[in-house]
Amino acid sequence: MKKELPEHFKAYKGVWVFVEVERGVVHPVSFELLGEGRKLADQLGVDLAGVVLGPPGEGTKHAVAESFAYGADLVYLMEDALLTDYRNEPFSKGLTDLVNTYKPEILLLGATTLGRDLAGSVATTLLTGLTADCTELAVDADKSLAATRPTFGGSLLCTIYTLNFRPQMATIRPRVMKMPARVEKPVGRVVSHPLAMVEDDIVTKILAFVADRETNKVNLAYADIVVAGGLGLGAVENMQLVKNLAKALGAEYGCSRPIVQKGWMPAERQIGQTGKTIRPRLYIAAGISGAIQHRVGVEGADLIVAINTDKNAPIFDFAHVGLVTDAVRFLPALTEAFSRRLSPHNRDKLAG
Amino acid sequence: MHIVVCIKQVPDSAQIRVHPVTNTIMRQGVPTIINPYDLFALEAALRLRDEHGGTVTVLTMGPPMAEDSLRKALTFGADRAVLLTDRFFAGSDTLATSFALAQAIAKIGETFGTPDIVFTGKQTIDGDTAQVGPGIAKRQKLLQLTYVSKIAELDLAARRIKVERRAEGGVQVLETRLPVLITMLEGTNEMRRGTMVDALRAARAEIVTWSAKDAGIEDVLKCGLRGSPTVVKRVFAPAARSDKAQMIEIQPATRDTADALVAAIFGGIAGIEGDLVELHQTL
Ligand SMILES: Cc1cc2nc3c(=O)[nH]c(=O)nc-3n(C[C@H](O)[C@H](O)[C@H](O)COP(=O)(O)OP(=O)(O)OC[C@H]3O[C@@H](n4cnc5c(N)ncnc54)[C@H](O)[C@@H]3O)c2cc1C
Ligand SMILES: Cc1cc2nc3c(=O)[nH]c(=O)nc-3n(C[C@H](O)[C@H](O)[C@H](O)COP(=O)(O)OP(=O)(O)OC[C@H]3O[C@@H](n4cnc5c(N)ncnc54)[C@H](O)[C@@H]3O)c2cc1C
Numbered sequence: 013m014k015k016e017l018p019e020h021f022k023a024y025k026g027v028w029v030f031v032e033v034e035r036g037v038v039h040p041v042s043f044e045l046l047g048e049g050r051k052l053a054d055q056l057g058v059d060l061a062g063v064v065l066g067p068p069g070e071g072t073k074h075a076v077a078e079s080f081a082y083g084a085d086l087v088y089l090m091e092d093a094l095l096t097d098y099r100n101e102p103f104s105k106g107l108t109d110l111v112n113t114y115k116p117e118i119l120l121l122g123a124t125t126l127g128r129d130l131a132g133s134v135a136t137t138l139l140t141g142l143t144a145d146c147t148e149l150a151v152d153a154d155k156s157l158a159a160t161r162p163t164f165g166g167s168l169l170c171t172i173y174t175l176n177f178r179p180q181m182a183t184i185r186p187r188v189m190k191m192p193a194r195v196e197k198p199v200g201r202v203v204s205h206p207l208a209m210v211e212d213d214i215v216t217k218i219l220a221f222v223a224d225r226e227t228n229k230v231n232l233a234y235a236d237i238v239v240a241g242g243l244g245l246g247a248v249e250n251m252q253l254v255k256n257l258a259k260a261l262g263a264e265y266g267c268s269r270p271i272v273q274k275g276w277m278p279a280e281r282q283i284g285q286t287g288k289t290i291r292p293r294l295y296i297a298a299g300i301s302g303a304i305q306h307r308v309g310v311e312g313a314d315l316i317v318a319i320n321t322d323k324n325a326p327i328f329d330f331a332h333v334g335l336v337t338d339a340v341r342f343l344p345a346l347t348e349a350f351s352r353r354l355s356p357h358n359r360d361k362l363a364g
Numbered sequence: 365m366h367i368v369v370c371i372k373q374v375p376d377s378a379q380i381r382v383h384p385v386t387n388t389i390m391r392q393g394v395p396t397i398i399n400p401y402d403l404f405a406l407e408a409a410l411r412l413r414d415e416h417g418g419t420v421t422v423l424t425m426g427p428p429m430a431e432d433s434l435r436k437a438l439t440f441g442a443d444r445a446v447l448l449t450d451r452f453f454a455g456s457d458t459l460a461t462s463f464a465l466a467q468a469i470a471k472i473g474e475t476f477g478t479p480d481i482v483f484t485g486k487q488t489i490d491g492d493t494a495q496v497g498p499g500i501a502k503r504q505k506l507l508q509l510t511y512v513s514k515i516a517e518l519d520l521a522a523r524r525i526k527v528e529r530r531a532e533g534g535v536q537v538l539e540t541r542l543p544v545l546i547t548m549l550e551g552t553n554e555m556r557r558g559t560m561v562d563a564l565r566a567a568r569a570e571i572v573t574w575s576a577k578d579a580g581i582e583d584v585l586k587c588g589l590r591g592s593p594t595v596v597k598r599v600f601a602p603a604a605r606s607d608k609a610q611m612i613e614i615q616p617a618t619r620d621t622a623d624a625l626v627a628a629i630f631g632g633i634a635g636i637e638g639d640l641v642e643l644h645q646t647l
Contacts, residue, residue: 034532098531099538100498100508124532129510132498136462141593144458144493163599170599177593215507216540219526223534236639262643279551286492293633304602315632317625323613333628334609335621342622349622353630353637354644 017176024178027053028088028116030107031062031079032126034098035221036071038078040191040234041122045184046082047192048149049120055151059085061116065106065207067096080197087200088114092207094214097221098126101214104133106207111138113205116179118157120149123183135181141174142181145285147188147308157182162285162308187233187289187312230264230280237263237294238313240283241271242306244299244320245339248276253343254298260347260354266290268300284309296346298339302327319343365418365520367409368469368479369442370500371402373426373433374490398433401485403440403555405548408515409483410441410556416520419443421472421479425453425464431571438566439558445569446472450576455589458491462499463586468579469504480520482506482545497547506545509538513549 029049032039046062053060062079066072068091079087088110094102107130111119119134121127123145135142147169148160156173157180163170174180232238239261241254251271258265266283267276283290285305291312298319300306307330310316318331319339328334335342375394398406409420422437424430425448434445448468456464473479482504487494494510501508509527513535517526523542528535530549558566576584585591612625630637 032532039532097536100510104502125511125530126532128494129498129508132458132495133502133508135495136459136499136502139459139593141457141459141595142493142495143594144491144495158597168599169602171597173595173597174593175595216509216538218536219539220537221531221534222537261640286489293636294629307602315629317629318609323611328609328611331609332632333625334611335625336611336613337621345619345622346625349619349626353623353626354640356641356645 017178021176021178024115024117026058026061026114026116027056027118028061028063028111028120028179029079029084030119030121030127030130031064031075031087032122032124033064033066033071033075034126036069036074038075039122039124039126039186041124041127041184041186043078043082043194044186044189044191045120045122046079046084048184048189049118050083050192052118052149052151052157053085056117056155058117061085062087063107063110064088065090065095065103067091067093076202077199078194080200081194082192083195085200087202089202089204090207091204092209094207094209094211097218098129099214099216099218100129100133101216102207102209103130104137105209107134108137109208110205111179114203119179119181121181121183123185127183131181131183138179140177140179140181141172142183143172143174144183146182146184149182149184156180162304168304185289187291190291190312232264232266232281232283232288232290235264235290235292237261237296238266238283238290238292239263239296239298240266240268240300241277241298241339242268242300243270244301246299248274250340250343251276253340253347257296257343257347257350260351261294263292263294268303268306297327297331298343300327301325302330365413365416365481366477366479367413367418367420367481367483368472369402369406369409369420369422369437369483370465370496371406371422371424371433371437371485372399372488372490373397373424373430374399374488396429396432398436399485399488399490401487401489401548401550403485404550404552405483405485405546406437406440406442407553407555408546408548409481411553412481412515412518413443416518418480419476421446421476423448423465423468423472425449425456425461425468428573431573434571435566435569438569439563440556441558441562444476444572446572446574448574448576448579450587452576452581452584452587455592456587457592457594458493458495458499459593460587460589460591462496462503463591464576464579464581465496466500466503467581468574469500471574471579474580478543480542481525482543484545484547486511486547486549494547497545501545504545506543507540508545509540510547511549512546513552515546
């Protein structure tokens, strides 16, 4: 299986992170990946580059500057008005050209709708491997990228390599990697490269963009506190108990997959491998067994509190605080306890 | 109009069990189903056919028993089914899979008429990469529309299609030219119940079964394990956390235990109480 890396791939050096910019704003997953890419680059003793594709203007300039602030040594920049809104044709052509010209050994993208659309096209054009939705990245003794991701169905993880091809590509979901600290730094080396395309080359046209309404935006992935309910809550009415606790805490609420399948909560509330990955300071899971597909979505939480009637539930293998009790009865008590403790009136009394 | 829908047969993986000693996946006796995401693609294709006329061909690459999924698709109303099966395909990653499927689609085009639209699901429930759709599109030089939530307009005469596509932070309305590859978003339609006529037809239908060679694949080195740049090196169980959870058993739940938990939480995360108090005042 493992052969000597073909000669023409030996020139491939450096770690790249595709910096995703939407309507002038950098997707936070790009910073998370710069943080992770920094570690890989340091282990390999190579440069970390941010790759920015966008229209001339403030948003793109900002993305370049932020790439440095989050750890990049240099930035590859492709500036063209054709790159204003995401379309597969110009972006896949642009990124493929950059790879073929500057030859990175590792290329990381966020597993967003944009990143997945783009990564699949670019990897196919380059005829290289692409590992999807990784939860862990590491550099091996022989300097290969070891990309780990959950495997289907069972409680297992697998480590995937792209041994004899370059670049080694991987997508990583938002919130899986830690957000690195931002360090103000001057803009460093920027390598500009033109997009060899004109509008007439692009068949697909964007007729409109309808932004999600503010109220539709569920900010689970970036919430500080998340409360979630599972099948153990037993009935659709009991979803209200989860929402009540979330409200008392100013938190977001979510659920396990079966809850979505039953139609008790909408799909954007699902947490886990096929839902959102979260990284809150506090995660409260009620009536959730803790299957691996759920676990991989919540493991980044600072404190995991699990409420489950079964003291052998797998969730207690990774929770920090476990409560063996009936969540349907306990959630209202907990909501009340938080409200009591947090109400200004009571705090004044405590202080007085 | 000719539409090809790619479907994958997958284990009904909610029922998969892991061997407690060897940590390997126990597949024996696990029932298989059509990848649930692919049903949204199939239904979208059937609706377009019902409206505009034409035929729908379903295609799968898999072991001979994947025929079951194709027959199921026929009961829903697909017109023709193609099974791509060969030992050379074993161990394919997404690059090798999209190569084989793209070749088969080309062969389907030669044999039954060039497809105007190729559909795939958004992703599968086993491999779960969402990479095969874009892979086929690039190989077949089809324009690519992923995460499509609605097919707004299809103008066959002008060869144009208008769709709504889920993007980051909103919905893009896009127009492009046929032929296209569409990956359909979940929850965008509901699979019809097949008719009795379709069920009878499906039971008797001949499934077009092709080997690599039949599909016109000359270079089998591009298939299966050998055609796959990714290599699965290691499969393992996630490590149990070394520090066990602090367990509190309460029967029944009382006000005191709730207060105790709140105290434990506030004790466990530095600064969170102050932040919450502040937040509470602004709520
Ligand atoms: C490919 C694939 C992808 C998947 N993706 C996801 C995903 O993204 N997210 C996800 O969550 N799942 C996902 N799943 C499903 C996952 O395998 C589990 O089936 C699911 O997480 C279980 O949900 P649950 O914990 O709510 O239900 P169950 O497993 O049924 O657990 C219910 C729990 O509630 C407890 N309970 C019962 N009554 C009470 C009570 N009164 N009070 C307190 N506790 C009680 C029970 O002891 C049990 O532990 C996926 C599965 C597959 C195959
Ligand atoms: C646990 C696990 C992890 C894996 N990780 C990777 C990885 O990171 N990178 C990688 O390259 N490969 C990976 N593979 C291999 C990959 O699953 C196979 O290549 C598979 O044949 C197709 O990928 P998918 O299931 O992810 O499909 P997706 O890309 O998620 O499927 C999208 C759509 O393509 C169509 N489609 C997919 N497969 C077929 C088929 N056989 N026949 C007809 N239509 C099909 C369906 O319409 C489907 O909805 C992994 C496999 C497993 C089991």
